[in-house]
Structures are given as structure tokens and as C-alpha cells.
Amino acid sequence: MSLAWRACALVLGLTLVAACGLQSGGVVPLRVGPAGIQRVPELEGVRITVGSKDFTEQNILGYLIEFALSAAGADVRDMTNIQGSNSVRDAQLHGQIDVAYDYTGTGWINYLGNETAAPDEIGQFEAVRDADRTEHGMAWTAMAPMNNTYALVMSARTARETGVRTLSDFAALVGSDPAAAALCVGTEFNARPDGFPGLARRYAIDTTAVRKQIVQDAVVYQATADSKQCRFGSVAATDGRLPALNLVLLQDDRGFFPKYNAALVMRADFADEHPQVATVMSPISRRLTNDTITELNRQVDVDGREPADVARDWMVAEGFVTAR
Incomplete structure (x- = not known):
């Protein structure tokens, strides 16, 4: 995927968000086929738009979703690389994005307006999961062990x-x-x-x-x-x-920074209609440790590789998909 393509994707994504209308997004940049992830009849041909924020880790996470759901048979659309947490959140709330990875601390503090975070990862996930479904109709699931605090x-x-x-x-x-x-x-x-x-x-x-x-x-x-x-x-x-x-x-000796575990976020109605999305993504989330995502980030930010290539290569190496 060229740098020019990524620049165009960013402009397109921002334009769609600003329009506040349901849009289809762009094509997934690389092709994959089934391997450990097999075709899911309930997802065959279902149009699913995937989003992410505009930094390396988020782009990698967005592509992991896209490749997984493509291998499962969904008609996946790409809206990765949108500028800022609030823009991605608004796009999800307005139905422009169906699924994205977000962070539990961001959800709890920024989206839900709380000041004090839960002291442990599971407690933080459960708190944001329950509150965001009740207040905004958003579903959080498939939390990863990676904590990008x-x-x-x-x-x-x-x-x-x-x-x-x-x-x-x-x-x-x-x-x-x-x-x-x-x-x-x-x-x-x-x-x-x-x-x-x-x-x-x-x-x-x-x-x-x-x-x-x-x-x-x-x-x-x-x-x-x-x-x-x-x-x-x-x-x-x-x-x-x-x-x-x-x-x-530096050690956070007073425990200020919240936990920022990555988790899959969808509108609750979409998650309820397509529970297979969480089923497909859960094994991937479980393998996303701090060491794993740090290495994938390093390949982009230090080695200069493209996030889509890094994401697909990892998915192939882990046996989830095949490259086409």
C-alpha cells in the first residue's frame, strides 16, 4: 500500500466523518483467504465498515479486524486512519463505522466523563462495558491483554x-x-x-x-x-x-494513569445482530500482548514497513489467514 494511497484514505475518512452520513468507506488494501479463520455463513456478504484512529498501533489493529472479517466472508470496508479519538467515536455513534478497537481507559475517562479509573484491567473493562451500553448503546467485547497506557x-x-x-x-x-x-x-x-x-x-x-x-x-x-x-x-x-x-x-507510583486495554467496540444493535464478529475476533485479541503489539509497532515506526503489511504478515504467521 503506497503512502499516496494512505494520504487519500485519510482525506476520505475525514470527509466522511464530517458529513455525518452513513458511508461505505474504501476497499481493504490487501487480500487474504481463510485459514484458522474459516468462512462464517452468517457473515457472508455482510457489509462491515472498520475504523481506526490515525496512529500506527490503531492502524495495525484496524487492519487485523479487516483481514479477519474478510477471511470470514464479510464485505469489509476500510475507514482506518481517522484523526483523533473523538472523530472515531462520533463516526461509530452515527453509524459510519461498525467496528473498531478502542481503549478501556479512553472509554471510561474521555467518552463517559469519569475522573477516577478502576484499579485493575478487568474491573476497568467491565465498568466501561456496562456503562457505555447503558448510556450510549455501545458494546465492548474481546478485550486484549495489551495495555497501551x-x-x-x-x-x-x-x-x-x-x-x-x-x-x-x-x-x-x-x-x-x-x-x-x-x-x-x-x-x-x-x-x-x-x-x-x-x-x-x-x-x-x-x-x-x-x-x-x-x-x-x-x-x-x-x-x-x-x-x-x-x-x-x-x-x-x-x-x-x-x-x-x-x-x-517512569514508574506511576501514585497509580494515576488508567488501564488502556484494547477491546473491540461496536454499536450494541450491530453486535447483537452479528455476534459472529466477536467470535471471530476473540482469539486474535487474546494473542495481542504488550510484547506482540510493541513488536508490530516497531516494524512500522522503526523499520518503515506499512501497517497493512505488518498486520497481514502477523495474521498469516499466527495461522489465522492466508495471503493472496
Whole structure:
């Protein structure tokens, strides 16, 4: 799949979301056939539109859904790479997207407006599953063990020089030596209640003293590794650039960040009409550990491979589908 194709897909996806009408999306970029996933008569020819947000992991997860349901016989349409969590959520609520992977912490905090997260992964999943079905008619199912929580990181050099190990250590450094605690944050992390605003409250970070730069998410990783533009940075904990750049996670010693396990999300009426979707996807979700998704992310962000290729190769290697 070419970069030009992906750019066109993004523009198309944003146009469709803005239109707030039921649209079909684009074609699935690569072909697959049945293997471990066999044809499902109840899904044969059913048109299913798959969505995702506009970052590497989400695109990979979206393609996993597309290849799985294509192998099962559905008429799958591609609306991956939509900008921002709220745009994907609105597209689902308005019926433009039938199924997507989303994160339990995002659902609980951002979509449902809660401030305090559940302390464990199962409890967080069950809370968002029950509340979102009741309040918005959305069904959450097939939770994966992967937990893409937010985190702050630093280079190994910064860790040695500052002695910082925890987020409490970072907060103390902001108070004692703001220049040594220079921070880069992504645009969404800077504004989300489960991002910097909530983090600052929980750890009593002096927001008037902290030297914070708001940058594109992709910039944070290398800038933090270089330790020049910033000494610390906001990241996703399953990003493949973390091990590649030898970045060190700060311990969340006060348990601020919610659990962000990926789970399949559908409108409840769609999920009830097509329960086979969850049946097909559940074995895939069970294999999506932190190590697995971090490696798939690394192949895209470090090796420069296309997300669709990475997703299909993994599905073939795991025996779910065949390549055509």
C-alpha cells in the first residue's frame, strides 16, 4: 500500500466523518483467504465498515479486524486512519463505522466523563462495558491483554544524571530544577483529562514552573532520546520506538494513569445482530500482548514497513489467514 494511497484514505475518512452520513468507506488494501479463520455463513456478504484512529498501533489493529472479517466472508470496508479519538467515536455513534478497537481507559475517562479509573484491567473493562451500553448503546467485547497506557519516559542518560525513577521524582525535579525537567508532550496528551492536566493534579506538579513544549506525538520519542529539546516526554507504553531508542519508563507510583486495554467496540444493535464478529475476533485479541503489539509497532515506526503489511504478515504467521 503506497503512502499516496494512505494520504487519500485519510482525506476520505475525514470527509466522511464530517458529513455525518452513513458511508461505505474504501476497499481493504490487501487480500487474504481463510485459514484458522474459516468462512462464517452468517457473515457472508455482510457489509462491515472498520475504523481506526490515525496512529500506527490503531492502524495495525484496524487492519487485523479487516483481514479477519474478510477471511470470514464479510464485505469489509476500510475507514482506518481517522484523526483523533473523538472523530472515531462520533463516526461509530452515527453509524459510519461498525467496528473498531478502542481503549478501556479512553472509554471510561474521555467518552463517559469519569475522573477516577478502576484499579485493575478487568474491573476497568467491565465498568466501561456496562456503562457505555447503558448510556450510549455501545458494546465492548474481546478485550486484549495489551495495555497501551500513557507514560512519561526519559533517556538512560537522563535517568543517570537526574536520579529520577518515578513520576513523584519528576514532580520534585520540576520544583527544584525546572530546566532539568524540560518536558515534551503530544497535542492530545496535553489536553486530555487522563493526560497532563490530570497528571499535574495527581502529582502536584507546578504547572507555572514546568518547562513544557507541545509537539506532534511522533516528535516526542526522538527528542526525548536526544535529551536536547526535552529531557522527558509523554508516550504510549506499547510504542515500538521505546526499546529501539532505549527510553526508560517512569514508574506511576501514585497509580494515576488508567488501564488502556484494547477491546473491540461496536454499536450494541450491530453486535447483537452479528455476534459472529466477536467470535471471530476473540482469539486474535487474546494473542495481542504488550510484547506482540510493541513488536508490530516497531516494524512500522522503526523499520518503515506499512501497517497493512505488518498486520497481514502477523495474521498469516499466527495461522489465522492466508495471503493472496
